[in-house]
Amino acid sequence: MKVGILSDMHGLLRDEVKAALNGVDHIIHAGDIDSREVIDSLESIAPVTVVRGNADKDWAEHLPITASIELSGKRFFMIHNKGKIDCELSGYDVIVYGHSHKYSCVEKDGQIWFNPGCCGKRKPGQEISLAIAEITGGDIRFEKVVIDNTGSGADTTSFPKNIDSIIRKAMKLTDKGKSVEDIARSCNISLSLADDICRMYLTHPGIDVAGILQRIE
Numbered sequence: 001m002k003v004g005i006l007s008d009m010h011g012l013l014r015d016e017v018k019a020a021l022n023g024v025d026h027i028i029h030a031g032d033i034d035s036r037e038v039i040d041s042l043e044s045i046a047p048v049t050v051v052r053g054n055a056d057k058d059w060a061e062h063l064p065i066t067a068s069i070e071l072s073g074k075r076f077f078m079i080h081n082k083g084k085i086d087c088e089l090s091g092y093d094v095i096v097y098g099h100s101h102k103y104s105c106v107e108k109d110g111q112i113w114f115n116p117g118c119c120g121k122r123k124p125g126q127e128i129s130l131a132i133a134e135i136t137g138g139d140i141r142f143e144k145v146v147i148d149n150t151g152s153g154a155d156t157t158s159f160p161k162n163i164d165s166i167i168r169k170a171m172k173l174t175d176k177g178k179s180v181e182d183i184a185r186s187c188n189i190s191l192s193l194a195d196d197i198c199r200m201y202l203t204h205p206g207i208d209v210a211g212i213l214q215r216i217e
Contacts, residue, residue, distance in 0.1 A: 001072040007098025009120030030098035031080030053080040
C-alpha cells in the first residue's frame, strides 16, 4: 500500500505534487490547506484524511484538529502542530505533523514522528517536499520527494530579504489606520506588495507574519 503524506500547501497544489501522488492508495494531509478546492483536487487522486492547520480559518471549521487512521495495519495519528498534542499516543505507529515546513523523520520509543515538509507556498529558500510511505508486510518505508520549483506551479515572486520585518511593520501601520500608499512609502515597497500584505492582514483575523507571507504572490 502506498500513502501520500503532505502538509502546508497554503492554497497552492503544484502539478509536480499531483504527479508525485499518482498511484497512491490514500493521502494524509497535516493541515494549512487554505481552501476546500485543494482537498477536492486531492480527493480526485485518492481518499484523503486531513486535519485543520492554524492558517485554515472559517472555511475549515468542520475539519478536525486531530485525526487517526489505520492503513494496512499501521496506525497513524495526525495533527498540524505537534506542540499542541495533549492526548495519549501509545498504540500509534506514526505521528504525522506539519507547521514547521521542515522535513523530518525521527524514530522515538518505537514510534515514527514524521513531518513531510511544505509542498505549497513557502518562504524563499525553503525546500518543497512531500513523502510517499510504502507499507509492505508489516514494514513501512518513507520516500522523500523533493520538488524542483523551476517547473509549473513554481513560486515566481521575489521578496526583499527583510520581508518578515516589512510585513510586521506594515501590520502595525495598518493598525494605526495608515493608507496603502503611506505603507508602501514607509516600508519602501511597491504599492501592489503593500496592498497584498494589507489585504491578507485585514481579511484573515489573527493571521501572523508567516501566514501572510505564505499567501501573498
